[in-house]
Amino acid sequence: MKHILSVLVENKPGVLSRVTGLISRRGFNIESLTVAPTEDVTMSRMTVIVNADEMGFEQITKQLHKLVSVYKISDLTDEDAIERELALFKVCAPAERRHEVIEIANLFRANIVDVGKASLTIEATGDENKLGALEDLFRAYGIKQLTRTGKIAMSRGA
Numbered sequence: 001m002k003h004i005l006s007v008l009v010e011n012k013p014g015v016l017s018r019v020t021g022l023i024s025r026r027g028f029n030i031e032s033l034t035v036a037p038t039e040d041v042t043m044s045r046m047t048v049i050v051n052a053d054e055m056g057f058e059q060i061t062k063q064l065h066k067l068v069s070v071y072k073i074s075d076l077t078d079e080d081a082i083e084r085e086l087a088l089f090k091v092c093a094p095a096e097r098r099h100e101v102i103e104i105a106n107l108f109r110a111n112i113v114d115v116g117k118a119s120l121t122i123e124a125t126g127d128e129n130k131l132g133a134l135e136d137l138f139r140a141y142g143i144k145q146l147t148r149t150g151k152i153a154m155s156r157g158a
Contacts, residue, residue, distance in 0.1 A: 002031065003057050004081065004153050007046040007064065008072040011037050015069045019046060022063050028052050032150035043071070047152050076153045086123065086149040087131045088113070092142035093120040101141055108134050119144055 009015045016035055023030055032049035052060060057075075064070050076083075093101045098120065105112060105122045108130065114121035124134055131148065 001051070001053065001057075002077070003050050003052060004076040004083070004151070005046075005048040005050065005061070005064075006074040006076055006153060006155075007048060007070060008038070008074075009044050009046060009067075010069040010071070011042055011044040012069065015044070016046070018067060018069065019048075019064065022067065023048070023050060023060055026056070026059060026063070028056060028060060034150040034152050047150065049151055074155065076155060079155050081153045081155050083127055083151055083153045084125055085128060085131055085151050086125050087134070088145075088147050089122045089124070089135070089138050089143055090114075090145040091120050091122060091138045092118060092144060094118055097141065101138070104134070104137050110134065 007019065009019065020030060020033065028050050030048055030050055032047070034047045035044055037043070038045050050057070050060065061073055061075070064073055091101050101120050101122075102112065105120075105124070108124055108126070110122045110124035112120055113123045122138075124131060128151070135143070135146065
């Protein structure tokens with residue numbers, strides 16, 4: 001089962017390495033990882049997606065709690081959380097078909113961030129399903145390059 005962990009850690013060198021090392025040493029694969037400073041510059045939030053059974057997940061969280069640099073761990077797996085990813089698509093778009101690619105981008109509320117002679121670069125945010133659907137549509141035109149961020153997540157409400 002995929003688990004979404006939101007981990008509040010010290011914003012110091014080596015913390016990311018200690019957290020990811022702890023997870024990988026126990027034989028679990030990190031499927032997605034994002035890290036960035038929070039509103040408090042001394043802290044960073046890590047969003048980690050890991051595939052583990054319940055016992056394995058419990059082992060991971062117990063071990064993470066033992067790290068001095070870890071302040072708080074939130075399991076967002078079964079919560080009503082807000083989840084987003086960012087994707088950049090460089091799509092083949094010759095002049096005669098460019099309007100079609102732009103229309104698809106507009107339907108998905110994506111933004112054109114770069115225009116080349118034969119391509120468009122589109123920025124899109126959303127959940128995994130939305131970005132997958134957009135990718136499927138752009139494949140018909142030819143995707144020259146694609147990059148996606150890891151998932152970020154935050155609990156709703158107070």
